[in-house]
Amino acid sequence: MGLDPRFAKILGINGKNTKPREDNMFWGANVRFTKDFSWAKLTALSAYESLEEHELTNQTNSVASYGNMFRNNQSNVFSQEVKLESNRPQDKFQWQVGMYYSRTSISQNFWYDSHDRPNTTPLNKTSYTQGQQNFNQYVQLSYQILPKLKLIGAINHESDDRRIMNVTSTNYNLNTGAATGSTNFGNAGALTNQFAGRVGAQYQFKPNLMGYVMFSRGFKPGGFSANITQSATQIKPFKPEQVLTYEGGFKSMFFDRRLRFNAAGFYYDYRDQQVLGTILVPPYGALGGYVNAPRSYVYGAEFDMQVTPFRGLNLTQNFGYQHGVYSRFSSLNRQATTNQFNATGIWSPVNTTYDGYSMGLANLTLSGAATYTWNVLHDYKMTFDADYNYRGAQTQPQHIGDGGIYRAPAYFLVNSFLEFSAPTQHWSVAVYGQNLADRRYWLSGGTQATFYGVMPGLPRFVGARMNFTY
Numbered sequence: 498m499g500l501d502p503r504f505a506k507i508l509g510i511n512g513k514n515t516k517p518r519e520d521n522m523f524w525g526a527n528v529r530f531t532k533d534f535s536w537a538k539l540t541a542l543s544a545y546e547s548l549e550e551h552e553l554t555n556q557t558n559s560v561a562s563y564g565n566m567f568r569n570n571q572s573n574v575f576s577q578e579v580k581l582e583s584n585r586p587q588d589k590f591q592w593q594v595g596m597y598y599s600r601t602s603i604s605q606n607f608w609y610d611s612h613d614r615p616n617t618t619p620l621n622k623t624s625y626t627q628g629q630q631n632f633n634q635y636v637q638l639s640y641q642i643l644p645k646l647k648l649i650g651a652i653n654h655e656s657d658d659r660r661i662m663n664v665t666s667t668n669y670n671l672n673t674g675a676a677t678g679s680t681n682f683g684n685a686g687a688l689t690n691q692f693a694g695r696v697g698a699q700y701q702f703k704p705n706l707m708g709y710v711m712f713s714r715g716f717k718p719g720g721f722s723a724n725i726t727q728s729a730t731q732i733k734p735f736k737p738e739q740v741l742t743y744e745g746g747f748k749s750m751f752f753d754r755r756l757r758f759n760a761a762g763f764y765y766d767y768r769d770q771q772v773l774g775t776i777l778v779p780p781y782g783a784l785g786g787y788v789n790a791p792r793s794y795v796y797g798a799e800f801d802m803q804v805t806p807f808r809g810l811n812l813t814q815n816f817g818y819q820h821g822v823y824s825r826f827s828s829l830n831r832q833a834t835t836n837q838f839n840a841t842g843i844w845s846p847v848n849t850t851y852d853g854y855s856m857g858l859a860n861l862t863l864s865g866a867a868t869y870t871w872n873v874l875h876d877y878k879m880t881f882d883a884d885y886n887y888r889g890a891q892t893q894p895q896h897i898g899d900g901g902i903y904r905a906p907a908y909f910l911v912n913s914f915l916e917f918s919a920p921t922q923h924w925s926v927a928v929y930g931q932n933l934a935d936r937r938y939w940l941s942g943g944t945q946a947t948f949y950g951v952m953p954g955l956p957r958f959v960g961a962r963m964n965f966t967y
Contacts, residue, residue, distance in 0.1 A: 499515070499555075499565070500512060500515040500553075500565060501565070501610060501612065501671070503671045503672060503674075504565060504567075504608075504610045504620065504671065506674070507608075507620070507669065507671075507674045508567050508608060510551075510553065510567070517553055517554050517555050518552075518553050519550065519551065519552045519553075520550075520551040520552075521548070521549065521550045521551065521552075522548070522549045523546070523547070523548050523549075524546075524547055525544065525545060525546035525547065526544070526545055527542060527543065527544035527545070528542070528543045528544075529541070529542050530542075533584060534584075536583075536584070536585075537581050537582060537583055537584055538581070538582055538583075538584040539579075539580075539581050540578075540579070540580050540581075540582075541577075541578070541579045542576075542577070542578045542579075543576070543577050544574075544575070544576045544577075545573070545574070545575050545576075546573065546574045547572070547573045547574075548570070548571070548572045548573070549570070549571050549572075550568065550569065550570040550571075551567075551568075551569055552567070552568045552569075552570075553565070553566075553567050554566050554567075554568075564610075564611070565609075565610040566607060566608065566609050566610075566724075567607075567608040568605070568606070568607055568608075569605065569606045569608075570603065570604070570605045570606075571603070571604045571605075572601065572602065572603045572604075573601070573602050574599060574600070574601045574602075575599065575600045576597070576598065576599040576600075577597070577598045577599075578595060578596070578597045578598075579595060579596055580593060580594065580595030580596075581593070581594055581595065582594075582595075589640060589641040589642075590638075590639075590640050590641075591638070591639045591640075592636070592637065592638050592639075593635075593636070593637040593638075594635070594636050594637075595634070595635055596632070596633065596634050596635075597631075597632070597633040597634075597635075598630075598631065598632050598633075599629075599630070599631045600628075600629070600630050600631075601627075601628065601629040601630075601631075602626070602627075602628055603626065603627040603628075603629075604625075604626045604627075605624065605625060605626075605627070606622055606623070606624045607622065607623045607624075607724050607725060608620070608621075608622050609621045609622070609623075609725050609781075610671075611781065612671050619668075619669075619670075619671045620668065620669040620670070620671045621666060621667070621668055621669070621725065622666070622667045622669065623664070623665070623666050623667075623723065623724060623725055623726045624663075624664075624665050624667070625661055625662065625663055625664040625665065625723055625726075626661075626662050626663055627659065627660065627661045627662070627721070628659070628660050628662070629657070629658065629659045629660075630657075630658045631655065631656070631657045631658075631718075632655070632656045633653055633654070633655045633656075634653060634654050635651065635652070635653035635654075636651065636652055636653070637650075637651040638650045638651065644701075645700055645701040645702070646698065646699070646700050646701075647698065647699040647700075648696075648697075648698055649695070649696065649697045649698065649699065649711070650694070650695065650696050650697075651694050651695050652692065652693070652694035653692070653693050653694065654690075654691070654692050654693075655689070655690075655691055655693070655716075655718070656688075656689070656690050657687075657688070657689040657690075657718035658686070658687075658688050658689075659686065659687045659688075659718065659719075659720060659721070659734070660684060660685070660686045660687075661684065661685050661686075661721045661723060661732055662684045663681065663683075663684065664681070664682040664683065664684070664685075664723055664726055664732050665679060665680070665681045665682070666679070666680045666682070666725075666726050666727060667679040667680075682726060682728075682729045682731075682732055683729070683732075685721065685732040685733065685734060686734070687718065687719040687720060687721065687734035689716070689718040689719055689737045691716045691718075691737060691739075692714075693713075693714050693715050693716055694713070694714055695711055695712065695713035695714070695742075696711075696712055697709060697710055697711035697712065698710055705749055705750045705751060706747065706748075706749045707747060707748050707749070708745075708746070708747040709745065709746060709747070709748075710744070710745045711742070711743075711744045711745070712741075712742070712743055712744075713741070713742040713744075714739070714740070714741055714742075715739070715740050715742065716737050716738060716739045716740070717737060717738040717771060718737050719734045719735050719736050719737045719771075720734060720735060720787065721734055721735070722735065722776065722785075722786035722787045724784070724785075724786075725778055725781055725784060726778075727778050727779070727780075727781070728778070731776065731778065731786070735771060735787045735788060735789055736769045736771075736789045737769065738767065738768070738769050738770055738771045738789070739767070739768040739769060740765050740766065740767050740768070740770075741765070741766040742763065742764070742765050742766075743763065743764045743766075744761060744762070744763040744764075745761065745762055746759065746760050746761025746762065747759070747760060747761075754805075755804065755805045755806065756802070756803070756804050756805075757801075757802065757803040757804075758800065758801075758802045759800060759801050759802075760798070760799070760800035761798065761799055761800070762796075762797070762798045763795075763796065763797055763798070763799075764794065764795075764796045765794060765795040765796070766794050767790070767792065767793045767794060767795070768791070768792065769789040769790070769791060770789065770790040770793045771787050771788075771789060772787065772788055772789070772790050772826075772828075772894045773785055773786075773787055773893075773894050773895070774786065774787070774788040774828050774829065774894055774895055775788075775828065775829040775830075775831040775834075775895045776788070776829065777829055777834060777844060777845075777846050779844040780844065782835070782838065782844055783829065783831045783834050783835055785895060788828055790823050790825070790826040790828075791824075791825045791826060792823075792824035792825040792826070793821065793822065793823045793824055793825075793826065793856070794821065794822055794824060795819055795820070795821040795822075795856070795858070796819070796820060797817065797818050797819030797820060798817075798818050799815075799816060799817040799818070800815070800816050801813070801814070801815045801816075802814045802815075809869055809870045809871050810867070810868070810869045811866075811867075811868045811869075811870075812865075812866070812867050812868075813865055813866045814863075814864075814865040815862075815863065815864045815865065816862075816863055817861070817862040817863075818860060818861055818862075819858055819859075819860060820855070820858065820860055821855065821856030821857075821858045822853065822854070822855060822856065823851045823852065823853070823854050823856065823897070824852065824853070825852055826850070826851045826852065826854070827848055827849070827850045827851065827852075828848065828849065828851065828897075829846050829847070829848055829849075830847045830848060830849040831895050831896060832896065832899055832903075833847040833849065834846060834847045849897075851897050851898065854897050854898050855892075855897075855898075856892075856894070856897070857891055857892025857893070857894070857896075857897060857904070858891055859888050859889040859890065859891040859907075860889045861887070861888075861889040862886075862887065862888050862889065863885075863886065863887040864884070864885065864886040864887070865884065865885055866882060866883070866884035866885075867882070867883050867884070868880060868881070868882045869881050869882075873917070876919055876920075876921050876922070877917065877918065877919050878917075878918050878919075878920060879915070879916070879917055879918075880914075880915070880916040880918065881913075881914075881915050881916075882913060882914050882915075882916075883911070883912075883913045884911075884912050884913070885909065885910060885911050885912070886909075886910050887907070887908070887909045887910075888907060888908055889907045890904055890905060890906050890907045891904070891905050892904045892905070893905075893941060893942055896942075902942070902951075903942065905938075905939055905940065905941065905942060905951070906938070906939075908936055908938035908954065909936065910931075910932050910934070910936060910938075910954075911932070911933045911934055912929070912930060912931045912932065912933065913929065913930050913933060914927050914928065914929035914930070915927060915928055915929075923965060923966040923967060924963070924964065924965045924966070925963070925964045926961070926962070926963050926964075927961065927962050927963075927964075928959070928960070928961045929959070929960055929961070929962065930957070930958070930959045930960075931955060931957070931958045931959075932954070932955060932956060932957045932958065933957060934957070935956055935957035936954075937953070937956075938953070938954045939951040939952060939953045939954060940952050940953070940954050
């Protein structure tokens with residue numbers, strides 16, 4: 498990456514190391530309390546977590562300085578949960594009630610260098626603080642109404658209050674590091690009060706075959722997209738997401754538990770689905786930001802299977818299919834907006850209606866493994882594993898309907914390991930290989946202004962590990 502020494506000096510980082518990197522510190526503590534009564538079990542869990550991130554990235558994947566971003570994030574989260582639940586599993590009626598509270602505090606800075614791109618601010622910092630409080634109350638119930646029929650229900654209420662405060666954009670002189678101008682965009686808030694829940698039934702057709710149906714309503718609170726802020730409209734919160742879920746399936750065991758086979762089908766009906774789409778921020782161009790798709794849906798099916806043909810050998814296979822469609826959605830067309838800028842030199846939005854367009858999800862995902870374990874001498878074991886995973890082609894939400902380089906191709910990976918262990922002595926050693934065929938593939942892609950880059954997957958990697966449990 499083209500890391501400018503002046504940019505590095507202002508940040509206080511090593512300018513000779515031009516590679517993207519992270520320097521993060523995380524710590525936390527939790528206290529758990531349980532009390533068994535004759536009629537119920539009480540659990541209380543308190544936790545505190547703290548995170549400090551220093552991240553240097555090259556948003557354009559080029560040798561130019563334009564697109565170099567440094568992010569500094571200091572966050573802490575306190576959470577408290579208290580729940581009371583039935584403790585007699587033989588009873589027909591099972592219940593759980595509880596409350597959950599969390600408080601989050603975030604202080605974040607985005608430094609952005611664009612000095613070698615015309616008509617942009619050479620060095621900009623966007624800073625803000627963010628606070629969030631979440632309070633959730635829930636009840637979960639199940640009742641064995643008939644010997645083979647169980648009814649299931651749950652309801653929860655969540656209040657989520659988020660505020661982004663003191664959003665400030667400051668321009669700096671790249672040579673001196675002195676601030677040359679600052680704009681404060683103020684504060685914004687997003688308050689969500691929603692109910693969610695589910696109802697369903699399980700039916701035990703046979704001792705080894707159970708079927709179920711489930712209807713659920715869920716939601717995600719709204720929030721903010723504020724990285725490079727140049728307009729007060731950027732801190733306008735995106736809306737909460739709501740989804741109605743319909744699911745049905747079965748779980749089965751055959752041949753004295755040597756074969757397990759589970760399958761399910763599902764349909765998700767979204768309102769205001771939160772999509773990592775595109776927003777226009779002149780003079781920086783088309784950037785990523787969350788937007789809401791008013792109506793959309795996803796349907797699919799999945800199954801998983803486990804076979805143990807004889808002692809020591811375990812075979813697994815997973816299958817997933819999904820397809821998503823936007824029913825009603827109009828958004829900024831990133832490619833058309835970029836093409837217009839290349840032709841005119843002026844950033845102006847080009848919007849497109851994506852009604853009926855595919856979400857670009859990876860329709861097919863597969864994974865499987867074959868693992869064999871055998872005894873060596875008296876107290877030792879050897880385990881050999883060969884596994885694979887496959888992901889179909891997918892398109893990023895910022896490039897709806899686009900193909901070519903904007904659609905990540907499918908990939909197939911093979912991995913393996915060989916382990917020698919001493920279970921009674923609680924240790925093991927292993928050698929392993931990932932992506933043994935050394936496939937060249939990429940996981941996702943994105944556009945920064947007029948630049949398009951991809952995130953590559955890991956190359957072939959061979960290593961060893963030791964494990965000791967005490």
